[in-house]
Amino acid sequence: MPAIVVEGLERAFDKVLAVQGIDISVEEGEIFGFLGPNGAGKTTTVRMLTTLLLPTGGRASVAGHDVVKEARAVRSSIGVALQEAALDPLMTGRELIRLQATLQGIPTAEGRRRADSLLERVDLSAAADRRVGGYSGGMKRRLDLAAALVHEPRVLFLDEPTTGLDPVSRKTIWEEVRELNEGGTTVFLTTQYLEEADQLADNVGIIDSGKIVAEGTPESLKAEFGNPHIQLQLAQGSVAEAESILAPIGKLLPPKDGSKVLVEVENGAADIPRVVRALDEAGIAVEALELVKPTLDDVFVEKTGYHLEEESEENAEKAPVEA
């Protein structure tokens, strides 16, 4: 049974349609990466799925419960770590997790035990009695994640959990997410980092202007975009001859500059010896060679017209579509 089912989900704000009838299905135990530029509708979708916002059309169920009619049952089944970790800077880490345990109806003694165990798990035991306001960005995210796990949710929503974190903190969060998923937790992960989706997600959905523009495994999306290609740096004057030699081996792609040849190959790295041998036999010297695989960024650009990470860095806002 899918952990999350979304059918024709819509959300309008006055005359602006932020989410325009999207369909998503996330299987139990899956990590689903939800990608999109700023203002595409990611957070609005997450807020509807976590019952923080009522949809204006369509339906959605999480952990088998309708997000509108059975909102409280949904809230019992989910853990939520929202964008910009919503933490009270005046509370200590321990107080926050204990409060979260109380909110989830966990008895006091058990709540204390889980708080201690979770703080240890996210490596915050030493800072547990310090106020959150003094935590670093990575510590805050880890605390937020720990708080979301206090009731051992079936489905975990992580809204841009690593935005603004340094690479080390980012990898720590990734490891934690992987570990949780291995324990059976379904994870709905929105991110602006394609590498994050590529590393973690079993399936990926790309949303743009409130619509799902692509969905599938990262591999299938990349395969849909095309095969890997070999990029060859050659000596001046040998490009034309090289192209005629390589044409039977693979499809030639438009070169980026006059001294390079790009040839698309079906078998990736396995085709490299064949290419090198053919050129060597013709006496063409290869100065440099690189196997370039399609990335999610290629898919993203193809589907949305934007480079996601560049776009996120610029923090550009896209105008939603008028209803």
Next chain:
Amino acid sequence: MSALATNARVVRALGMRSVRQTFRRPQLIAPIIIFPTLLLAIQTGGASGAVELPGFPPVQSFLQFMLAGAMMQSLMLAGNSGGIALAVDIEMGFTDRLFSAPIPRFAIVLGRLAGTAALGLFASLWFLAIGLIFGAEIESGVAGALMAIFLVTAAALAVGGVGAAIALRTGSASVVQGLFPLVLVVLFLSSAFFPQELMIEPAKTIAQYNPLSFIVEGIRGPMISGFDASETLDALLAILGIVVLGLFLSDRALRHRLRVG
């Protein structure tokens, strides 16, 4: 554990957080305790001769008269501070954490009000202690003190409901903070700091119908003279009216917030 007990536990936990938050944020605790204490000191130090004015109610000292006003000021600002703290929670997204938990959403408002009521209780004890230390007598004895504590606590909860409603509707701490002068205006247009009989028009008429006057007289009566059933009833009705208004407005504002996101 029954649903009621679970919800009561949530309200208590949120109330405790609210109290801790107030004591850890100087800008929230200062208006509740420090500001009214300083005003009380200035007024009793500089205007204690007012008790000699013709028409001033018979009191043991000006401090005895002023204690109810200081408590009233403190509870009003506790309600305002509670609203500011709730608006800050909304601004920083902390309420999303609460809204995404499997609890009745109105428990979030009740938790905040429980915290405001606890601050009202603290304020009443604080000012009673100050009064007793500096020689004010409570004419009705322990019963009068307990009545004052009860009315101040209940009134803090009532005023907190209005503050919570404004915070939920606007989601802006600066808007709630902007009401601070208005709180003082409403307070000065009541009998909190001066007897109604000695006011001039139109302040006198406004104070006569100002619900805060009923509450402050209900607190003051047992302190300066003795119990008066009608005075106490008026105070309770005024508090009840503000409670109903505050909870009604909070409920509407909460529904609106959840609808628009």
